[in-house]
Amino acid sequence: MIRFAPGDLVAVLTTQPLDRALDYRAPEGGCGTGDFVEVPLGPRKVLGVVWGEGIGGYDLSKVRTINRVLDVVPMRDEMRQFLNRAAEYTLTPMPAMLRLATRSPGLGSDVSMRKVYARGSEEPDRITDARRRVLDALAEYGDLSFTLSELSEMAGVGSSVVKGLVKQGAVIERDTPRDAPYPRLDPDLPGKTLAGDQAGAADMLIKAVASGTYGTTMLRGVTGSGKTEVYLEAVAECLRQGRQALVLLPEIALTSEFLSRVEARFGAKPAEWHHGVTQTERRRCWRMVGEGNSSLIVGARSALFLPFSDLGLVVVDEEHDTSYKQEDGVLYSARDMAVLRASICKAQVVLASATPSLETWANVEAGKYSALTLTSRFGDRAMPQMRAIDMRGEDLPGGRWVSPSLQGQIADRLERGEQSLLFLNRRGYAPVTICRACGEMIACDHCDARMVEHRFLKRLVCHQCGETKPMPEVCPSCKVEGKLAAVGPGVERMAEEAAALFPDARVEVLSSDMYQSARALKARIEAIAAGDADIVVGTQLVAKGHNFPLLTLVGVIDADLGLQGSDLRAAERTFQLMRQVAGRAGRAERPGEAWLQTFQPEHHVIKAILSGDEDGFWAAEAAERKAAGVPPYGRMAGIVLSSPDIQAVFDLGNHLARIDGPLRRIGAVLYGPAPAPIARIRGRHRLRMLVKAEKGAPLQSAVSDWLAQVRIKGDIRLSVDIDPQSFY
Ligand SMILES: [Zn+2]
Ligand SMILES: [Zn+2]
Numbered sequence: 001m002i003r004f005a006p007g008d009l010v011a012v013l014t015t016q017p018l019d020r021a022l023d024y025r026a027p028e029g030g031c032g033t034g035d036f037v038e039v040p041l042g043p044r045k046v047l048g049v050v051w052g053e054g055i056g057g058y059d060l061s062k063v064r065t066i067n068r069v070l071d072v073v074p075m076r077d078e079m080r081q082f083l084n085r086a087a088e089y090t091l092t093p094m095p096a097m098l099r100l101a102t103r104s105p106g107l108g109s110d111v112s113m114r115k116v117y118a119r120g121s122e123e124p125d126r127i128t129d130a131r132r133r134v135l136d137a138l139a140e141y142g143d144l145s146f147t148l149s150e151l152s153e154m155a156g157v158g159s160s161v162v163k164g165l166v167k168q169g170a171v172i173e174r175d176t177p178r179d180a181p182y183p184r185l186d187p188d189l190p191g192k193t194l195a196g197d198q199a200g201a202a203d204m205l206i207k208a209v210a211s212g213t214y215g216t217t218m219l220r221g222v223t224g225s226g227k228t229e230v231y232l233e234a235v236a237e238c239l240r241q242g243r244q245a246l247v248l249l250p251e252i253a254l255t256s257e258f259l260s261r262v263e264a265r266f267g268a269k270p271a272e273w274h275h276g277v278t279q280t281e282r283r284r285c286w287r288m289v290g291e292g293n294s295s296l297i298v299g300a301r302s303a304l305f306l307p308f309s310d311l312g313l314v315v316v317d318e319e320h321d322t323s324y325k326q327e328d329g330v331l332y333s334a335r336d337m338a339v340l341r342a343s344i345c346k347a348q349v350v351l352a353s354a355t356p357s358l359e360t361w362a363n364v365e366a367g368k369y370s371a372l373t374l375t376s377r378f379g380d381r382a383m384p385q386m387r388a389i390d391m392r393g394e395d396l397p398g399g400r401w402v403s404p405s406l407q408g409q410i411a412d413r414l415e416r417g418e419q420s421l422l423f424l425n426r427r428g429y430a431p432v433t434i435c436r437a438c439g440e441m442i443a444c445d446h447c448d449a450r451m452v453e454h455r456f457l458k459r460l461v462c463h464q465c466g467e468t469k470p471m472p473e474v475c476p477s478c479k480v481e482g483k484l485a486a487v488g489p490g491v492e493r494m495a496e497e498a499a500a501l502f503p504d505a506r507v508e509v510l511s512s513d514m515y516q517s518a519r520a521l522k523a524r525i526e527a528i529a530a531g532d533a534d535i536v537v538g539t540q541l542v543a544k545g546h547n548f549p550l551l552t553l554v555g556v557i558d559a560d561l562g563l564q565g566s567d568l569r570a571a572e573r574t575f576q577l578m579r580q581v582a583g584r585a586g587r588a589e590r591p592g593e594a595w596l597q598t599f600q601p602e603h604h605v606i607k608a609i610l611s612g613d614e615d616g617f618w619a620a621e622a623a624e625r626k627a628a629g630v631p632p633y634g635r636m637a638g639i640v641l642s643s644p645d646i647q648a649v650f651d652l653g654n655h656l657a658r659i660d661g662p663l664r665r666i667g668a669v670l671y672g673p674a675p676a677p678i679a680r681i682r683g684r685h686r687l688r689m690l691v692k693a694e695k696g697a698p699l700q701s702a703v704s705d706w707l708a709q710v711r712i713k714g715d716i717r718l719s720v721d722i723d724p725q726s727f728y
Pocket of ligand 1: 439475
């Protein structure tokens with residue numbers, strides 16, 4: 001850290017969308033690199049971080065002075081280095097990167113204090129019944145202090161009684177910081193007994209963490225193989241070393257069930273960082289992590305940007321999960337950024353999954369990551385039996401999707417008092433609403449996308465922009481009444497069919513859009529896991545990490561769904577999703593079965609899913625991608641241009657295609673411009689371009705040089721996605 005004397009010229013990076021750091025003069029008392037500061041910018045005051053020495057080169061008399069240094073632990077060198085490198089990797093402007101690292105409410109305000117009350121040394125001049133109750137309440141808890149509302153409630157008195165006692169010195173009032181440190185976690189409480197390869201894997205991870213160096217390990221194990229127990233031992237070692245550990249989970253897997261497991265292992269709950277956390281708790285978490293007063297954080301991808309004082313371990317659970325890729329704002333993969341941050345602060349990374357991504361496999365193959373595999377499932381449970389239902393041989397009337405074979409399986413489960421899951425990765429009632437009079441399909445007014453009927457919400461919803469409208473009575477095109485019809489199945493329609501087939505069964509839909517809050521959804525999932533439904537109809541959110549002990553049948557309504565389309569990861573995602581969904585069945589004492597409805601049982605992906613030959617599947621998939629030179633054996637950058645003005649985007653796209661010299665110099669190839677698969681979203685026309693390069697090519701610098709040749713004007717937006725995961 002460099003110290004600057006008052007009046008010295010320093011560069012301050014702010015969160016404002018400027019293309020560079022700005023010069024300011026150090027305030028009275030001086031400042032140092034990494035200090036969080038408040039600076040004047042035009043008429044406003046904005047948040048910034050002292051980034052280094054001033055850049056100079058302009059009228060020094062106009063340089064303004066930093067207003068004040070904030071009372072926050074300064075940003076560490078490690079964090080500044082991480083943000084710089086993450087910005088270079090993702091081609092993100094630094095201010096946007098800094099915003100990710102300053103997502104704490106009230107960062108600019110002083111450490112928030114609150115008043116607490118404890119017993120004072122004086123006696124009151126006269127004692128009333130109410131006063132007696134206050135003093136008794138305090139006596140009961142010895143030296144503890146309480147907030148005004150806590151104390152009044154405990155004593156059953158109004159707050160004026162307490163205030164009266166303060167005036168007399170019988171009760172004292174003190175200020176304490178509002179944010180309390182988190183309870184200490186005890187790594188030496190007895191963990192679960194680990195058996196066989198679990199014990200071996202835990203030992204390897206413990207050694208790695210104890211080494212105090214950087215390393216990444218893929219921890220692979222089928223659902224229920226004890227992955228969590230194994231990586232919690234790595235967390236325990238990290239705590240013993242006095243360093244901090246971060247466990248990243250897909251947002252939806254952040255269940256109280258998981259937190260309870262952590263509590264059972266370490267005797268206290270960890271800090272949490274995700275969308276369901278209150279503003280107060282976020283502020284506490286951000287500060288305590290920075291001050292080293294929180295040793296284990298469990299969170300969603302953005303937790304990676306918390307100001308850790310000494311990060312020693314990052315676990316990325318369900319590392320293959322697509323929600324680790326942020327798809328708007330700063331486009332980054334939390335998995336890759338975890339590896340980057342760990343390599344800077346000498347931490348270990350554990351990438352845990354039952355079905356690791358091909359990227360991770362490739363890094364293991366290349367010797368960059370270590371690999372640990374857990375084979376045994378807890379107890380004698382086995383991965384469920386996987387079977388195909390060949391839909392070409394099923395007698396099924398139009399408008400129905402549960403085959404007679406699958407129906408028979410569900411009936412068996414109902415008889416035995418077990419749960420069934422019908423899996424369909426489509427929210428809503430029906431994906432298409434068509435007019436039977438004129439053939440018009442109802443589309444979103446702002447996007448090039450069909451509106452999806454949601455009967456539960458009683459609306460049509462655009463899944464691209466979120467626009468909703470009521471179901472029309474008459475066709476918007478031909479004005480004929482009563483001819484609009486639902487085409488194709490969504491989960492709501494599946495639930496209707498299940499209820500019609502099994503009128504006595506309790507049918508429940510689990511879809512993210514049907515609950516007001518993440519908390520309500522989680523509560524419902526827990527009730528269902530406890531037996532509060534017979535047939536569950538769910539989207540992919542049921543595939544993520546929940547335990548359903550009574551579930552013994554998974555019926556996949558359309559196993560072919562994910563294989564349509566041209567996404568390069570279609571096979572990989574289908575394989576992973578099917579294995580994850582199937583893994584929900586038979587997790588307790590009862591064995592499970594998964595039945596896949598498919599029109600193409602001979603498709604190589606379907607065959608690989610059925611046979612469970614994971615290594616064979618990955619080898620074939622890797623060979624295919626190697627031959628095509630696509631990730632992870634080649635590199636890509638996705639460019640999206642958008643504007644309300646269709647001519648303007650095409651002009652810019654064509655111009656960029658003509659000046660592709662910087663790309664050609666590294667041997668990269670530019671594809672497009674072409675209209676994006678969804679050619680219009682929220683009224684903006686979209687063009688896609690794709691840059692493909694060889695694995696070792698300096699892709700970022702070439703793309704950066706290429707784009708630096710143009711100025712983006714007017715209402716055009718350009719986004720760059722390095723290592724894109726989606727191509728819509
Ligand atoms: Zn019509
Ligand atoms: Zn829309």
